[in-house]
Amino acid sequence: MALKITEECINCDVCEPECPNEAxxxxxxxxxxxxxxxxxxxxxxxxxxxxxxxxxxxxxPDPDHRETKEQLLEKYKRLMAAKAKA
Incomplete structure (x- = not known):
């Protein structure tokens, strides 16, 4: 499943550059x-x-976006294919 950031976020800026998918x-x-x-x-x-x-x-984990590891891997493949075309 996708992840989400809760209200406890302190805007420290460390997560954004770590995301390989720019999510x-x-x-x-x-x-x-x-x-x-x-x-x-x-x-x-x-x-x-x-x-x-x-x-x-x-x-x-975001309960509104439940996905299996297989679904996440398929999403990864789609994202990489789209990035390769850009």
């Missing part, structure tokens, strides 16, 4: 994760990099 961006008040781009780093790393660097542990 994290600054929202109105806190950082946000685009569920269409988030693969939980499947295809890139063994663990979600944003969760690894977050100092307040405010990045959690």
């Amino acid at each position: 994290i961006s600054q929202g109105d008040e806190i950082y946000v994760i685009d569920p269409d781009k988030c693969t939980e780093c499947v295809g890139h790393y063994d663990e979600p990099q944003c969760q690894q660097v977050c100092p307040v542990d405010c990045i959690i």
Whole structure:
């Protein structure tokens, strides 16, 4: 499933550059994760990099975007194919 950033976010700026899919961006008040781009780093790393660097542990699975590892891998493949065409 995609991840999401909770209200506990302190806008420390460490998660955004860690995302290999560029799914994290600054929202109105806190950082946000685009569920269409988030693969939980499947295809890139063994663990979600944003969760690894977050100092307040405010990045959690998004219950509104449940996906299996296989679905995340398919999303990764689509994102890489689209990036290759750009």
